[in-house]
Amino acid sequence: MGKLASQLLDIPNVAERVALLPEDNARTRYCDVRETKQIIHAALSYHCKSSGSFIALLFLMGCRESELRLRKWADIDLDNKVMKIPRTKNGSYHIVYLSELMIDILNNIPKVTNNPYVFPGQKIGKPIYRPYYAFEVIKQRANIKNPDEVVFHTARHSVASNLISNGMDISSVQKLLNHRSIESTLRYAKLSEGKQRETSQRLSNLITDYNPLDNSK
Structure with a gap:
């Protein structure tokens, strides 16, 4: 619009001087399987x-942070091995x-009397607040490179990226993440370097293995 206004109305296009925003590494970063x-x-x-x-569990389930943190024991059905989220984003x-x-981890969480939440906080009857300090300590103990780039949402990104990189089809990951649109899931389809190299090498292997005189291929 700025360019069109400049052409038709001789109005300076101020957008030409606007620099692109730097890439947000906290939104593009994902943790590989290791x-x-x-x-x-x-x-x-x-x-x-x-x-x-x-x-x-955040790094296993792929839930949004609030969708997992606010779960109550009434939402967990261990007999049928499901967790219900009544209303998502x-x-x-x-x-x-x-x-x-996941079930083993849930079974090892101590239940607090008069607190219905799976992840009880220090306040009576309330869930934990976002455990920023605990996450920083855990990332340090896990020797995570560039830990500032790894935020709670990185867990959701990592679950999707690792599944797709290891052969899971996009539609299954879409259902896991509860995306309405497949386009939303495709944003997470970042292949690991190793998988990209394997993909790049595959056609070359097919070509070098191909013998036009061999009718069996």
Whole structure:
């Protein structure tokens, strides 16, 4: 619009002098499988079971931070291995299917009398607040490179990116993340360097292995 106004009305286009914003590494960063394992291990060793278990499950489930942190025990059905989220960010009902590891972590969280939340806070009847300090300690113990780039939302990004990089189809990851649109899921489809090299090499392998005189290929 600025360019058109400049052409038609001889109005200076101030947008030409606006620099592009720097890339937000906290939004593009994801933890690969090795880093994810290190974070989960450090989180489960953290002295506060509520905070540590929350962070570990965040890197396993792919839930949004608030969707997991505000869960109550009434939302957990261990017999059927599901966690119910009555209302997500996009306003829909969502079910998270629990793995055996997730169930083991949930079973090791101490329940607090008169507190309905899975991750109880210090205030009576309230959930934990966002455990920023615990997360910083856990990242340090996990030897995470550039830890400032790893935020709570990085966990959701990491779950999606690692699944896609290791062969999970986009539509399945879309359902896991409860995205309405596949375009939202595609933002997380960042392949690891190793996977990119493997993909790049695959066609070359097919070509070099191809023998036009061999009718069996």
